[in-house]
Amino acid sequence: MPRGFESHPLRQENSSRNTSIFQGLSRTRRRVFQVVSPSPLVLLTTEGTYPFAPGGVTSWAQELLKRLRARFIVFALWGPQQIPKIPSLPRNVEKVMVVRLFSQESFPLTLARQPLLLEKLESLFGFLEGDLVAFGEGLYGLAKASGKASSLSGVFLSKEADEILRRRFTSVLGRTPVLAERLLTLGQLRGMLVNLLQIPPVADIAHTTVNGLGAIPAWLASRHYQIPLVLTEHGVYLRERYFALFALNLPPALSLFFSLFFKNLARLIYHEASLCTSVSEFNRYWQIELGAKPEKTMVIPNGIDPAKFPPAPRHLENPPTAVWVGRIDPLKDLLTLVQAFAFVHKALPHARLRLFGPVPQGNEVYAQEVRKRVEELGLGKTVTFEGPISPVYRAYHTGWATVLSSVSEGFPYVVLESLAVGRPVVGTRTGAVSEIIADSGRVVPPSNPEALGEALTELLSDPRLCLELGALGRERVIRKYTLENMVESYQKVYNTLCESGQRQRDESP
Template sequence: MPQTSVLLILEGTYPFNGGGVSTWAHTLCNRVSNADFKLYSINASFEQKPKYELSKNISEVIQVPLWTPDEPYDYISYGEEYYKTVAKKEWTTSKIVEQKFVPLFRRLLSFIYSDNQEISELDEIFYELWLYFDDYDYKETIRNEQVWIAYRDTVSKFIVGERNPDSSLIDLTVGLRWIYRFLIPLAIVDLPKVDVAHLTLSGFPVIPALIANYKYGAKIILTEHGVFIRERLLAINSSEYPFFLKQLLIRFSEAVARLVYHKSEMIISVNKFNQKWEKWYGADPSKFKTIYNGIDPEIFKPGPKPAHLKNIPTVVAVARIFELKDILTMIRSCAVVKRSIPDIRYIVYGDDKAVPEYTETCLKLINELGLQENFKFMGNRNNPEELFLEGDISILTSISEGFPYTVIESLACGVPVVSTDVGGVKEALDESCGFTCKPKDAEEIGEKVVKLLLDETLRKEMAVKGRERILKNFTMNKFIAEYEDIYDNLKYPTKKQDKKEEAATLY
């Protein structure tokens, strides 16, 4: 039986960056046996080489850098013939832009700011944008003066009044630059033919999925890890952007999230928590399915603590160093623990170069609290199954999560967990194998860490229960079997019914 051809669409993760979504994608691409994967990887900048050894199941990697000084096609060939590239630039005259693109762009902007959105209209707008950019050049279009005038005049209607403070020229300019970057995938129209476009977040990466759907009839499915719109709202509300830019980001992000849910034939969540948010943004519950992340219990298994840490009370974390992981609260919890356990050691493994400003803020707090000997950043490692064994317990202090691998990997290794109660954490971690705490509450987190470190009997009980919980609920075999079934049934929708009918004839 031919394999299902899958365009797996990712942003800022696999195969060029680490993290939970990358672990999920790497597992999927290595273990699923009935799919040929083509990766569509959207990144901030151009990446020279993958951080992962790619599976033979991956036949192609399409990289789209969004925030480089030049255009993506200045770095990468996307298969379009040179003559067509040149011709598209020549065909993109001011008259064409004014007659064909500007009305579409006005419709898009009006939709973003409308309070009465019929989501099928946004689908139609993107369909017509795809048709337009199949013939005309992206850069020549967006930088045309008529586009700026249309943008300025359209958004001005929505930023006047008491509830919308005046916006500066620089605010308007930044807003258009953002739109320009978000829509860059519209310039990459020569996608490979696929059966399925598999999204890993309900955001702007929907654009290549839409193109695959319009061009080849590819079916769109979504696996939601952390809820895109929830995390976007958290980031925007804590930012220092002026009101106009916050409103633009929120409205555009909300509209796109609704479109993703509308177009997806199946909305898979790594936890049940996500589904509440998805329903708020118009998702049809009949599309919902929960597939928990799974791990290999033969790789993640209990073992001895390393000799050099044997007599040191140790907390281990595997987390990328950035805002959503709330490492600042983790540091403050270390200070709480130090009051009771002076020789406490927090060891944090993860990328500390991704957001340098945030890492600097963390290092400054470590110095202010006098934790230089207690709290250590260790950088990236590729052996998490060994790293968790360094800790008496593991810790997670995120303000947003999907279904974190660090929790189930720790439990499989027989290491109890103290975590914030976010996303699907409580679906993995119950009171038999660890503690959940309120996000940002360093005192509560610290107190739970102290309780576990000082009670060896409790730690050992939780270690056994945690391992049992993983073996029962969160193994890789279960995870992979569910995705293989989904891919088969999307390409061969009658297969499942045929199996049922065949089984019925046996009795």
Template sequence: MKILLILPGTYPYRIGGVSTWAHSLISNLKDLKFDILSVMDGTHLTPKFSIPPNVERVYLVKRGSSPFRNNRSHEFMRDLREEFIPSLRLLLNYLLENGSCELAAKAVSKLRRSFVRYGQEMLFRSREVWSFFKRYLSGKNWLGDMSIWELNHSIRLLGDFLKPLELDLGRYDVVHSALAGFSGLIGIVQKLEYGASYILTEHAIYYRERFYDMIGCGDSFRRFWSIVFRRISELNYCWADEIITVSKFNARWQKELGADEKRIKIIPNGVDANRFKPISEIVDRWAVVSVIRIDPLKDVMNLIEAMSYVADEIPEARCYIYGPVTDHRYMDYCMARVSDLRLEDHVKFMGCISNPEVAYNRGWVVAQPSMSEGAPIAVIEAMACGKPVVATEVGGVPEILGDAGILVPPRNPKALARGIIKILSDERLAEELGLRARMRVLRKFTIQKVVREYMETYRELIRSRAEKPS
């Protein structure tokens, strides 16, 4: 069985929940062979994980990094006019005019041929494509007028999102995408051209998180991309053989976005409970720990604000934040806010850590302040370490935490502070919640359970494909 695992923005180049899930899945399915397709921004990328031996190849697509080669040959111009632009029009018709998902998939397959032959930069920097895109959008009166900058940025983004189509991949038995976004188009093409099985696992709802990204953008730009992101998700749902998600919360969103309920399966995230376990000797009695990336969606600012209230009540309290910086401007805002609130002695940014189980065990309480989540592995890891967790009531967090922690409203620093203070002030409550948390993980969220379910999913899809008449 040959599997292509598509991991945009994550494994093996970035630490985070999806990367942890991918590494655990591959490492525990030792009898299967994987290729990895990673789609990343940036140029200086080094793996943050040791690649397991059952990974045969890692494809890295760097968005916005291709050298520009001008080509005005007769052959290129003919292909541009007769194949590429008509196929791009069909895709845009699907995205903006409720076109057929079958025609959209065929259009993507044709676009792929042009991408493989000429590359994204050559196609999307041509005057003809830019002029077509401008004319096409100008005919959509309901969209409103985009500025020249927004038009340029939109066509650049569209080209970058479609860039994985440049890869001339071989045939796979299974394509498994960790995102219902543009990178999932590879799975659709593989299914259409080679009959591969296409699996989708959504840890967080792609459309929902992209919507947060567009807060503050211009009206026309936001309207255009809101529709595009939603329709790309719907296209993935239309073609996926299995739509796996990590929580009931996500499943409700998927159904709302048009996914077939019969193809939705919930496989929660899981952790290695032998690695993530209590280590009582290193606990700091007044430590609040958070293991999150520094990113607006994780709402680190919420935790900083909360710590100002905690420090007023419990001066001994210290907050240690572990995780990579994915938004450096946001990190600057966070550091400035720490300074404004004079919390330099109470809030410490610790950077990445290779052994997060040590970080969790250092804390008396673990805080998760996000404004949006799917089913955060960090919460499960903390629970496995026997830690009481105070978390925002977002996404699948309530399903994970159950009665083994404290839920608070998102974007409410006072409520988050009250939860933290409650656990710091009550040793018996902290111990009781920690025990409940550990037992809940052992019952519901072990990596062994997750691996068994994915293995059975792969096998069932291969069996079903073999039984279909050719």
């Protein structure tokens, strides 16, 4: 978490702060919400995660949806790649709608002027000056007026749109953007929004799992139907977009344009949301830093079912073994982990590192790079690639400790699962990792192989310490991070919003 955050005044006791937030929700009069039923229909919006891609958000959604007293429409954003087969879903999921971003459909170029759409596009560009009112009017107006994706696509490709962008962006950029910059910007914006700007189905509550493009459908539903908007952030989307834009090495004009777009989109959602929940104090801190009002923020940690993670044996078998579980991905920074284990190998030549997890499509080159690094460091017999394992607790049982080397995390289930079986974790200081581990392991800076190797060497040299820290971790998970606690908290959010909507409706003239 940010340096000095341990003593930050925002770090209050969760229970007392959450109680006051629920009271504030029940009293809110900012908007007269429609009446909602005891089993509300929730529009749940996702982006590149549930119900298709494995990961923390999908695990969270799978466990939450099937246990909440609510019905769901899942509105899932997906990329241009083929849409995967929808897996088996809980009974209370009534519909899944999938919107593809950056799809390759060929829309005819519309030459006729469309004054209403152009007027709303002009408003949308208000984000360039930080005008959230105009920005919101533009998003909502385009969604209401577009009708067909081909009509909206034609507007983004029109000469009039190019002129609007040239005029509005010049003062922000400090020069007139050249034609190539304008066309690239409009093309990227079209790919993001042309299929997305539509009014979603009617619901009682809109709940977005991300504060970015995936939040737009939830925000549109909240505005159109006058229903509560709940934001749950598993990571800090805006920070991740900044990192992604930097990695793309875009022309400076495009980087500036889309940095402003995502910044003001995040501000709009933080401002309009009835409640901003996060999975950790780390994320809540950044929500407030980026514009959320503290009184509208609340931490609901993720949770697991301890019964599904039986305690690991209390006797540790040789050789000393560190376990890594996850998908092989650059964000997991396995190159740093392998480098760190080279330091471990020098101190403990008999120690082992076992890597459990799949190689997602598109990450094959990175996986080969990791294997190459293993061989270059002479660790071919020390580091093994085990592939996926099920049930996953079996992986944790094989080790003395679990390691997490990621450069970016939200609320990693791997840490919870390892602690739940009684195995300590050496993790990097990112996302909620420090909060979850606390005194149940070791936390080191990300991208620091020396520090990671030193912490691993400490634990793999001392089996008694591993068992002591693991016991503390299991007790901590059972006390604080159970699935039951998580579900009860979200059910209370929905119930409070339902009661508030009913009461405000009754009191309205």
